[in-house]
Amino acid sequence: MRTLYFIFNIFLNYSLRLYFRNIRLVNSTKSRFSRTIFVSNHPSAFMDPLIVSVLRKPIVFFMTRSDVFSKWSTPFLSSAHMIPIYRQNDGVNAVEKNKETFRKATEVLNRNRSLLIFGEGLTDDIFERRLKPLKKGAVRIGFTALEAMNWEKEIRIVGIGCNYSNPGVMRSDILMAESEPIILNDYKDAYLENPSKTINELNRVVEAHLISVITNIELDSDFEFHEQVMMLTRSGMSPLCYDQHIPLEKRWRYSQELAKFINQFKGDYPNELRQLSQDVKGYFHKLKENQLSEDVLYRRKNSNQVVRLLQLIILFPIALLGFVHAYTPYIIIKRFVEKSFKRKVFWCSVKMVVTMVLMQLINLPLLFILPGLLSVGFWPVFAYYLSIGLIGLIWYNWRKQFFMFISDSKQSNEASETQLWEERATLILRMEQTIPVNISRSEEHT
Numbered sequence: 001m002r003t004l005y006f007i008f009n010i011f012l013n014y015s016l017r018l019y020f021r022n023i024r025l026v027n028s029t030k031s032r033f034s035r036t037i038f039v040s041n042h043p044s045a046f047m048d049p050l051i052v053s054v055l056r057k058p059i060v061f062f063m064t065r066s067d068v069f070s071k072w073s074t075p076f077l078s079s080a081h082m083i084p085i086y087r088q089n090d091g092v093n094a095v096e097k098n099k100e101t102f103r104k105a106t107e108v109l110n111r112n113r114s115l116l117i118f119g120e121g122l123t124d125d126i127f128e129r130r131l132k133p134l135k136k137g138a139v140r141i142g143f144t145a146l147e148a149m150n151w152e153k154e155i156r157i158v159g160i161g162c163n164y165s166n167p168g169v170m171r172s173d174i175l176m177a178e179s180e181p182i183i184l185n186d187y188k189d190a191y192l193e194n195p196s197k198t199i200n201e202l203n204r205v206v207e208a209h210l211i212s213v214i215t216n217i218e219l220d221s222d223f224e225f226h227e228q229v230m231m232l233t234r235s236g237m238s239p240l241c242y243d244q245h246i247p248l249e250k251r252w253r254y255s256q257e258l259a260k261f262i263n264q265f266k267g268d269y270p271n272e273l274r275q276l277s278q279d280v281k282g283y284f285h286k287l288k289e290n291q292l293s294e295d296v297l298y299r300r301k302n303s304n305q306v307v308r309l310l311q312l313i314i315l316f317p318i319a320l321l322g323f324v325h326a327y328t329p330y331i332i333i334k335r336f337v338e339k340s341f342k343r344k345v346f347w348c349s350v351k352m353v354v355t356m357v358l359m360q361l362i363n364l365p366l367l368f369i370l371p372g373l374l375s376v377g378f379w380p381v382f383a384y385y386l387s388i389g390l391i392g393l394i395w396y397n398w399r400k401q402f403f404m405f406i407s408d409s410k411q412s413n414e415a416s417e418t419q420l421w422e423e424r425a426t427l428i429l430r431m432e433q434t435i436p437v438n439i440s441r442s443e444e445h446t
Contacts, residue, residue: 004079005059012054015356018393019170019348024248026177026213029058035109035145035153036181039138039206040160041131041214042118044167046349051174052116052160053081060116061108063137066097083108083115085137106145109155115141119210123345127166128223129215129237129259134207139199142184143191151188156181157206161213163252165239168348170396172239175252179209215255218263225277226262228284229435230255231294232428240295257437276427276434283423290416300408301421308405315398322395325388329358356389363388 017023029036038060040052053060059081066084083104086097105115119134142155159179165172182205191198215237217226230236234243236255269277287293333355337347363385370381 005081008080009054011356012050012353014389015352016051016054018389019352020174021171022173022175022248023055024173024175024252025056026175026249026252028056028176028178029158032057032059033112034058034114034156035112036114036156036158037109037138037142038114038116038158038160039119039134039210040116041162041210042120042123043127043129043162043164044349045123045343045345047167047352048118048123048162049116050349050353051162051176055174056176058114060114061105063101063105063115063117102141102144105141106148109142109145110149110153117141119206125343125345127164127168127345128217129226129255130217131207131211131214134203134210136199136203139184139202139206143195143199146184146188151185155184157184157209158182159206159210159213161210163214163237163255165237165242168344169239170348170352173237173248173251175248177213177252179213182206182209215252215259216263217259219267221267222259222262225280226255226259228280229258229431232280232424233431234298241298254437258435261435261437272434276430279430280427283420283427286420286423290413290420292417292420296404296407297417297420297424299404300412300417303408305405305409308401312398312402312405315394318391319395319398322391322393322398325363326355326359326392326395329362330355330392333358359388359392360385 036058038052038058040048042048049062049064053062061081061083063085064082066086083101084097085101086093108115115138117138119138120132121135122132124132138157142157146153146155158181161175161177161179163175163177165174167174182202184202187198187202190201217223227238230238231241233254234241235246236242236251236258242251265273284294287297330351333351337350337354341347341350366385367378367381370376370384371378374381
């Protein structure tokens with residue numbers, strides 16, 4: 001393992017565990033070394049390679065867009081296990097240059113290391129729970145490597161599903177699930193007889209394996225209804241509207257099953273379900289008209305303002321330290337990133353990584369100032385320095401809860417909220433009768 005890759009793993013592991021509230025691995029590979037091509041979906045740009053490589057045990061080499069490689073960045077990126085892959089729009093020599101990429105990939109696999117490829121090849125600007133068509137690169141690389149090894153070593157393809165509640169929301173959830181492995185050697189005879197046909201057919205198999213470990217909504221028109229049902233039932237992968245007593249894996253499986261139920265109709269809902277979807281849409285429209293959201297209405301009906309105020313008072317001193325140590329670098333980075341990156345899909349991951357780096361650099365003088373100033377030893381100050389990220393997280397949560405507390409304390413239209421709450425209860429009852437994938441109340445607390 002190269003030094004830079006090792007350093008990244010330690011640093012980013014800490015950062016990611018601060019960013020995400022819950023992290024869950026399902027059927028994750030235990031071995032650090034294997035000749036495996038991991039093919040992942042790609043819902044969140046820079047965030048995806050971070051979580052797949054850092055939060056799992058296998059050591060991987062990334063197939064990375066060639067346009068980020070330059071004379072100056074190539075040594076740095078290569079040390080971080082990145083291999084450039086060229087697309088057709090990268091220039092007329094893309095095919096020729098990819099021969100060198102395939103050679104490096106073969107070398108990696110031959111050394112009993114793994115590759116990570118984002119099979120879709122691109123990320124949508126808006127986060128969506130679906131799988132885009134897969135490129136054939138992963139299968140081609142696998143067979144190319146097997147030919148170079150004379151089919152004497154085993155190469156596997158494994159699908160990795162990155163399931164976010166929402167990657168753009170800090171303290172949201174991430175569940176990574178792995179599919180059953182596909183042994184490429186089993187397709188030797190078919191490949192030698194007809195390589196092109198075998199690659200096409202096997203790519204569809206890989207696609208099916210990947211769909212089995214993500215939430216896949218087939219039609220654009222179904223996205224909104226799927227999300228709104230998850231929010232109302234609080235049983236799915238919504239980042240804000242969820243029942244904290246339901247384990248993340250159960251919420252993920254609910255999201256999957258709900259998508260499968262909706263997909264079967266191909267947009268042509270039966271009358272009862274069509275009417276339900278229209279009424280659910282109408283309910284969310286009424287929330288907006290009343291300057292409310294589903295999570296705000298639920299919180300107002302279920303939270304204790306006195307308890308929330310006490311929590312804010314108790315945590316204020318630590319939150320103030322977080323403001324001093326963490327908020328200033330965050331504001332600097334936030335403005336820089338949002339001005340520099342036009343696509344919002346890159347914001348969350350870049351902010352997270354660069355803020356952690358700048359935060360540690362800005363606070364580095366503490367190691368030299370505080371021991372003499374407070375007449376304490378170096379190691380207590382060093383421990384405090386290492387905890388700055390956690391203190392910054394406390395400030396983030398405190399600030400968020402403070403503004404929610406102020407908002408919820410404002411005078412509201414109780415009659416409208418009561419009416420909306422009753423309409424909400426009716427909709428949930430209809431969902432339980434119409435959509436046969438709800439998690440029963442008896443399962444929620446197991």
